[in-house]
Amino acid sequence: MVEGVDGTRRFGRLVLAGLPIGNLEDAPPRLLRALEGARVIAAEDTRxxxxxxxxAGIRIGGEAGxxxxxxxxxxxxxxxxxxxxxxxxxxxVLVVTDAGMPGVSDPGYRLAAACAREGIPVTAIPGPSAVTTALVVSGLPTDRFCFEGFPPRKGLKTYLDELADERRTMVFFESPHRITATLEAMAAAFGANRRAAVCRELTKTYEEVRRGGLSELAAWSADGVRGEISVVVEGxxxxxxxxxxxxxxxxxxTLEDExxxxxxxxxxxxKESGAPKRRVYDLVHEVVEAE
Structure with a gap:
């Protein structure tokens, strides 16, 4: 804490800066100027x-470093x-993470919260986000959505069962080695035909968006999916x-035929339709008895 010319106490300022999620050309001029003028930078990966x-052709911190x-x-x-x-x-203090916005499934939230508690100014240099990028290219409703981050490693079934009735479009992150198991668990919790999109390597050379029902996507991913992955699921x-x-x-x-x-x-x-299980049971057995 320092004092201003009027004798009042002055804090510094926390700046959360979003870096491109893949394409260098997405870096705004404001971000590059901030990096060149910074004196203290907290980076998720300094290398x-x-x-x-x-x-980007810039020198971090300018001549002084x-x-x-x-x-x-x-x-x-x-x-x-x-x-x-x-x-x-x-x-x-300028905070940057490997890609995207600090605090969104990356370090930054705790420091921003601590600054808010102490009255230290916090601002952001907005940048690309895999969350909103995946959402808008998914082809699924964008008017209402929620971000769920990485699904938990333990208790996945319970976690997804609790989201089965979520009406908003849901956005998740997932790793390549877990994507198939997660999609299979989603198909079981949300329904095999619930619409979804798997978005990988967004804004990069090998960007790919695969759309379909959850079971279909799980089968597709079994052959192996590489890169940074976002999953968008219809509410x-x-x-x-x-x-x-x-x-x-x-x-x-149809499910029986499969x-x-x-x-x-x-x-x-x-579960998928929202119809009472007893109603579905009775309807199916009425058809069976009629045959």
């Missing part, structure tokens, strides 16, 4: 930051205390849009 600056410190998950609490001390002394249908009796029976029959047991097919169709 990657320097590589980015080299490719900047103090660059690492700031990642494992040292976020300890380093956050050090950065808070800098801010209290009147320093401006649950309103109860008022429940399927007709004929549609419910047909949906169960090899699913009738009991499991009835449970899945009931």
């Amino acid at each position: 990657r930051l320097r590589q980015f600056a080299s490719r 900047a103090r660059i410190v690492s700031y990642y998950d494992a040292n976020e609490n300890r380093r956050g205390d050090e950065l808070l001390a800098d801010l209290r002394r009147g320093e401006e 649950a249908r309103p109860r008022s849009e429940s399927m007709s009796d004929a549609d419910l029976v047909e949906a169960v029959a 090899g699913m047991r009738r009991k499991e097919a009835i449970v899945r169709v009931a």
Whole structure:
């Protein structure tokens, strides 16, 4: 904390800066100026930051150079205390992560929250985000959405079951080695035919957006998916849009044709449609008895 000319106490300022998620040309001039003028930079990966600056043709901190410190998950609490001390002394601290916005599934939230509690100014240099990029290219509704980050490694079924009735479009991050298992779990929780999109390597050379039902996407991903992955899943249908009796029976029959047991097919169709399980059961058995 420092004093201004009027004797009042002055804090520094925390600046959260979004870096491109893949394409260097997405870096705004304001970001490059901030990096050139910075005196203290907290970077998720200092090596990657320097590589980015080299490719962008800038010198971090200008001629004087900047103090660059690492700031990642494992040292976020300890380093956050050090950065808070800098801010209290009147320093401006620039926080950057590998790609996208700090604080969005990356370090930054805790430091911003601490600054807010102490009255230290916080601002942001907006940049590309994999969340909104995946959402707008998915072809799914964008008027209402929620970001769920990385699904948990433990308790995945319970976690997804709790989201089964979420009406908003959902955006997730996932790693290549877990994507198939996650899509299969989503198909079980949300319904095999719930619309979704798997977006990988967004804004990069090998960008790909694959759209389809969750079971279809799970089967596709089994051959292997590489790169940074975002998954966008359509929200649950309103109860008022429940399927007709004929549609419910047909949906169960389709799942049975795919090899699913009738009991499991009835449970899945009931969950996906919002129809009572007993109603689906009775409709299916009425057709069976009629045959």
